[in-house]
Amino acid sequence: MTSTQVSAQAPAPQASVARRRRRLSRFTRRDIIILAVLIGLPVLLDIALIWGTTLTSIGLSFTDYNGFSSPQLVGLHNYHEIVTIYEPFWRAVRNNLLWLATLGVFATPLGLLLAVLLDKRIRFTRVYQSIFYMPVVLSLAVVGFIAQLVYSRDYGALNSLLGRTADPIDFLGDPSINIWAILAAAAWRHVGYVMILYLAGLKSVDPALKEAATIDGANERQTFFRVIFPTLRPINIIVLVITVIEALRAFDIVYAVNSGRNGLELLSVLVTANIVGEASRIGFGSAIAVILLVTSLGFVIAYLTQILREDRR
């Protein structure tokens, strides 16, 4: 077999061979190698790091693996325990849903509102932008530390501001309110993130659309909801995806505050506490991870079907 490289450059004797090969395949051997590497490597990594680990987790979730002895199959035992006697689980589910609802219903619209207001070229708009965007550059773990300084029962700034130094509110220790205190901190960060995304989107909206709407007699509200908002569809999708992801992967802020216990349970924390902690209940923790995976898949599938259906239209 001759080198296709040579044949490509010097067509003389092997030209007919090369042409025949080219008819069979438009790729040279070098192309094939490059393609194999470029596609094969990510596929291998994908299989090893995503599919392999996911399937391992699913497999482990049906065992009593504790990291030491060889895993024994226990069927649905772990799942049964999680939903029946593992008390923190339902609190974690509730908190994840609250997280999603708060970010989706409260923080995201607020971010949009801020973006619309700041898009109006009011004075000092850059200053406001910077202020609202500031929390986004902080990691959620840092937001967690700031939250502790603000909310602490014994030395927190908020109790001083409220004048409740004699009978301070236990924002972080009281499990009926600490999730709201933490959600406020998480939302504070999320608002800035959403705002900057919408602000970028609004800047790219063609001003002619607005003018046309105004000429047609639309008032400002109609212009926004009927004309501007629909053109922001790509941004809306990004924001929606980010909101769902943030709600499901929330971890660091509650971990920084109290290791995600006592009212701040989240699914991600329970997975970590069971698998990574001294407990080493890997089978049990994997089962929680699978539940989190299935929940995430629900959102992913719903999202993809929506996208595909709209694209087909």
Next chain:
Amino acid sequence: MTQSTPDQPLRLASSTVSRRTVLRNTALGAGALAIPGVLAACGKDSGSSGNSKTVTFGSNYSDAIPKAGIAAVMDAYQKSSGVTVKINTQEHNSFQENISRYLKGNPDDVFSWFAGNRMKFFAAQGLAADISDVWSGLTGFSDALKKAATGDDGKQYFVPIYNYPWAVFYRPSVWQAKGWQPPKTLDELTALCKTIKGAGMDAFAFADKDGWPAMGTFDQINMRTNGYDFHISLMAGKESWTDPKVKQVFETWASLLPYHQQGANGRIWQDAANSVYQKKSAMMVCGSGQIAQSFQGADAADLDFFPYPMINTEFGQDAVEAPIDGFMISKKAKNLEAAKALIKFLASPDAENAYQSKDNGNIPTNSGASTSNFSAFQKKCQAYIAGAKQISQFMDRDTRPDFASQVMIPSLQSFINKPSDIDSLLKNIDAQAKSIFATDN
């Protein structure tokens, strides 16, 4: 997750978790979601493979005072032996939380750990090296201490450096000024609590944000109410948590909770200890080594304790909770001989003296260690432990780690939030205990 060495008193913003810890744990957590097994293989690099002049030491002595103590010990060893000790310090709570992964990955040659069930658990998993040969040459340890260093298979895996008693600590100067006397019985304690509350102070400083400190109070009330044997049997999963005996413990505790500092689940124990120091709280159930860190310098003399009051005459104040801290060699030690030489030194009076030069809240376990510099407080601690009829370790050292961390921490926290709902709480603990203790290791 464990009682033991604390942070240097943090008077303002207090968090025992550093950002780096969180990030590391987050990374570990993310990895754990993916694949637990792979992670075990990629621990941190501890270097020094096979170099007989270097030995690595994994330390959970992360707080300022204990850290200085360990540094003094290792300095003494380096000077006397010419061997370099590389100390890898991790934040105290996260060291414990990551211990399984650490030992299965790439652990240091020698590492700090705790006696009791918590040691036996990892020895039984084959993660610790047998050091029976080192023990045959050790002197100065009682049989009880040797037993606390012995695994289920009868071999030794641990050398102790110090222990410290759990009791009720208070400031004598405050109590004298107010005319309060250490209570001897539960009735006296309850009456005193009312008096203290009337004086505008919290009777008990209380914190359980980290989840483990409240275990100490449970241990005390349970051993006073039901005795040491029942307590240990309960910890071993051999008793039912719905037993009326256990219910009585929680009822007694619930009757005292109104006199505890409120908001315990949001407070770290360092802040609770400081409230005793600041004369805002009258007393605190904790370990001597912990609260002593809030009483440094001239204030050190103004710290005293009394045993938890008697609840049941049958058991009096017989049992003492005195956790033992010490060291183990990992199974994967790269330099076993050097590790054994180091651990032999760590069990010597010289090591204990070096440690005591920096941290004097604890009691050296080796009888050869110098007591000439002991304060009256240390002498009293030592006599208290020596006079014990039975010695417990601590809930998270006397029971399985998964039960302590995944069941008891959330359960005690919800008890503190809602002390009225004891029945359903115990039912839930019992169901989880039965499930966890049914699995073998």
